[in-house]
Amino acid sequence: MLYAGFMSAALPPLSRPQEPVDPPELLQLGAEPDVDEPCLRADAARNRARLLEAAARLVAEHGAAGLTMEAVAAAASVGKGTVFRRFGDRTGLLTALLDHSERKFQAALLAGPAPLGPGAPPVERLRAFGCAMLRRCVEEMELQLAAEPSPDRRYTIPPRRFLRGHVALLLRQALPDADGELLAHTLMAYLDPALIHHLTAQCGMPLERLEAGWQDLVSRVTRTDPPG
Amino acid sequence: MLYAGFMSAALPPLSRPQEPVDPPELLQLGAEPDVDEPCLRADAARNRARLLEAAARLVAEHGAAGLTMEAVAAAASVGKGTVFRRFGDRTGLLTALLDHSERKFQAALLAGPAPLGPGAPPVERLRAFGCAMLRRCVEEMELQLAAEPSPDRRYTIPPRRFLRGHVALLLRQALPDADGELLAHTLMAYLDPALIHHLTAQCGMPLERLEAGWQDLVSRVTRTDPPG
DNA sequence: AAACGATCCGGACCGAGGTCCGCTTATCGT
DNA sequence: ACGATAAGCGGACCTCGGTCCGGATCGTTT
Numbered sequence: 321m322l323y324a325g326f327m328s329a330a331l332p333p334l335s336r337p338q339e340p341v342d343p344p345e346l347l348q349l350g351a352e353p354d355v356d357e358p359c360l361r362a363d364a365a366r367n368r369a370r371l372l373e374a375a376a377r378l379v380a381e382h383g384a385a386g387l388t389m390e391a392v393a394a395a396a397s398v399g400k401g402t403v404f405r406r407f408g409d410r411t412g413l414l415t416a417l418l419d420h421s422e423r424k425f426q427a428a429l430l431a432g433p434a435p436l437g438p439g440a441p442p443v444e445r446l447r448a449f450g451c452a453m454l455r456r457c458v459e460e461m462e463l464q465l466a467a468e469p470s471p472d473r474r475y476t477i478p479p480r481r482f483l484r485g486h487v488a489l490l491l492r493q494a495l496p497d498a499d500g501e502l503l504a505h506t507l508m509a510y511l512d513p514a515l516i517h518h519l520t521a522q523c524g525m526p527l528e529r530l531e532a533g534w535q536d537l538v539s540r541v542t543r544t545d546p547p548g
Numbered sequence: 549m550l551y552a553g554f555m556s557a558a559l560p561p562l563s564r565p566q567e568p569v570d571p572p573e574l575l576q577l578g579a580e581p582d583v584d585e586p587c588l589r590a591d592a593a594r595n596r597a598r599l600l601e602a603a604a605r606l607v608a609e610h611g612a613a614g615l616t617m618e619a620v621a622a623a624a625s626v627g628k629g630t631v632f633r634r635f636g637d638r639t640g641l642l643t644a645l646l647d648h649s650e651r652k653f654q655a656a657l658l659a660g661p662a663p664l665g666p667g668a669p670p671v672e673r674l675r676a677f678g679c680a681m682l683r684r685c686v687e688e689m690e691l692q693l694a695a696e697p698s699p700d701r702r703y704t705i706p707p708r709r710f711l712r713g714h715v716a717l718l719l720r721q722a723l724p725d726a727d728g729e730l731l732a733h734t735l736m737a738y739l740d741p742a743l744i745h746h747l748t749a750q751c752g753m754p755l756e757r758l759e760a761g762w763q764d765l766v767s768r769v770t771r772t773d774p775p776g
Numbered sequence: 777a778a779a780c781g782a783t784c785c786g787g788a789c790c791g792a793g794g795t796c797c798g799c800t801t802a803t804c805g806t
Numbered sequence: 807a808c809g810a811t812a813a814g815c816g817g818a819c820c821t822c823g824g825t826c827c828g829g830a831t832c833g834t835t836t
Contacts, residue, residue, distance in 0.1 A: 360813095361801090361802060361803075361812095361813060361814065362802065362803090363801070363802065363813095363814070363815085364802095364813075364814060364815090367814085367815085388791085388792060388793085389792075389793065389794085390791090390792070390793090393816090393817095398815080398816080399815055399816030399817060400793095400794090400816075400817065400818095401794095401795080401796080401814095401815065401816055401817070402814080402815060402816070404793085404794060404795080405814075405815080409793075409794075410792095410793070410794095465699050465700070468699055471693050471696055471741075471742035471745070472693070472742075472745070472746075472750075474742055474746070475742070475743065475746040475750070476746070476750065498764065499757070499760070499761050499764065502738075502747075502757070502758070502761035502764075502765075503761075503764075503765070505738070505743060505747070506734060506737065506738050506765060509734065509737030509738065509740065509743070510730075510733070510734050510737065512737065513699075514699035514700075514702055514703075515703065515733060515737070517699070517700070518700075518702070518703040518704070519730075519733070522700075522703070522704065529727070529730070530730070532727070533727050533730035533731075536726065536727065536730075536731075537730075537731070537734060537769075540768050540769050540771065541765075541768050541769070543768060543771055589782095589783060589784065589831085589832060589833080590831095590832070590833090591783095591784070591785085591831065591832070592783080592784060592785090592832095595784090595785085616821085616822060616823085617822075617823065617824085618821095618822070618823090621786090621787095626785080626786085627785055627786030627787055628786075628787065628788095628823095628824090629784095629785065629786055629787070629824095629825080629826080629827095630784080630785060630786070632823085632824060632825080633784075633785085637823075637824075638822095638823065638824090
């Protein structure tokens with residue numbers, strides 16, 4: 321219910337017969353099409369769309385940090401309770417605003433062209449993944465920061481689980497004997513929006529340095545020769 | 549009784565002539581003794597102590613998550629404004645509760661026995677650092693989680709800067725040619741309280757696995773032989 | 777001791793997130 | 807078409823973090 325899609329625009333078919341694909345274990349972790357809300361009542365769907373539209377407009381006008389739930393409700397000519405019933409909380413609303421881009425990104429990972437999508441060797445896919453994440457994060461920095469969940473939900477929300485699962489999958493392919501889950505957490509932490517924002521906006525680091533840092537990190541983590 | 553020592557109990561002298569010490573660049577990043585509050589007025593100091601005592605009691609009773617600023621003020625028989633003037637915000641109050649343990653930890657890093665303190669080779673100090681952090685984090689998990697700062701302050705508050713600076717220092721010693729700052733962020737991210745909590749409490753991972761993961765991560769990151 | 781200025785105190789006040797419950801409306805079976 | 811029922815709606819209400827300013831207190835100076 322929290323992360324249902326914009327207008328549940330069905331993803332393009334995620335497998336093309338002649339191309340390589342990832343194992344299907346990750347698919348169910350993606351942003352669920354309408355799992356929680358199998359079929360919204362007509363008025364509810366209409367209000368949902370109006371709310372998202374209003375929220376997007378208000379974010380464009382006053383910034384994501386200044387977005388208040390009451391303002392969204394008012395701008396959509398809808399009661400405050402409706403906003404919370406539909407999106408759960410403020411984080412849920414912001415997350416919904418990011419949903420469209422999230423789906424595109426997931427689709428690119430699962431079925432897009434290599435090296436981001438399947439077909440390239442795992443380490444190369446990891447390298448591409450990091451750079452794509454960095455770019456996407458910088459693009460949507462404001463929303464990403466405002467949508468940060470509380471500490472106890474931070475690692476359990478579906479989008480992050482999906483991305484982390486993707487990284488873990490690639491790591492297991494590259495390093496069958498390592499603890500892919502923990503290493504995936506480590507790599508994902510490097511791509512945390514709050515960290516990226518700190519380094520770029522607050523410390524003034526150029527994005528190139530962050531990308532080089534990612535390449536270096538992937539190299540170090542996936543190095544397979546024995547310790548020196 | 550975790551939060552016993554309140555008033556800025558002066559740290560033990562941080563350098564002993566006959567023992568190895570770290571360069572002094574980090575010292576000023578530690579928890580400031582009374583930099584912000586050079587000399588509190590008598591009544592203010594008294595109120596500050598009562599507030600910390602009351603807060604510690606309320607945390608023990610109702611958990612850190614359930615702590616409200618108004619309750620602390622009432623329990624200390626003090627006005628609400630006093631709490632905010634003294635500690636800035638909720639995060640500041642929780643951070644103050646962690647200050648004693650933080651100082652002890654910093655002292656152990658700067659002047660304690662090897663391998664945590666100076667004297668051991670940097671990689672060995674890194675290994676010890678991670679395990680010590682993991683243990684400390686688990687001990688004070690509740691407070692650590694409740695005291696998490698907002699995303700834009702997360703990487704700038706003095707305690708974290710100090711710890712990260714320490715890691716960066718060790719990394720630069722071990723890997724003079726690497727980007728120690730970025731790698732320090734990566735290593736520190738592995739030790740983030742929210743992540744530790746997720747893995748141990750929510751995923752049920754035993755602490756041993758996290759420690760092994762840290763050792764593995766340090767090995768991979770500090771490996772100096774050429775990529776395979 | 778008395779007065780004065782800087783510091784501090786207190787609690788009324790505000791804004792925003794989140795909840796609740798009686799009312800409304802869409803949907804579906806007949 | 808129509809009633810029954812479940813889903814949705816709205817906005818009053820609550821809590822809590824954070825602010826503000828008139829008045830009290832401390833420490834110092836003369």
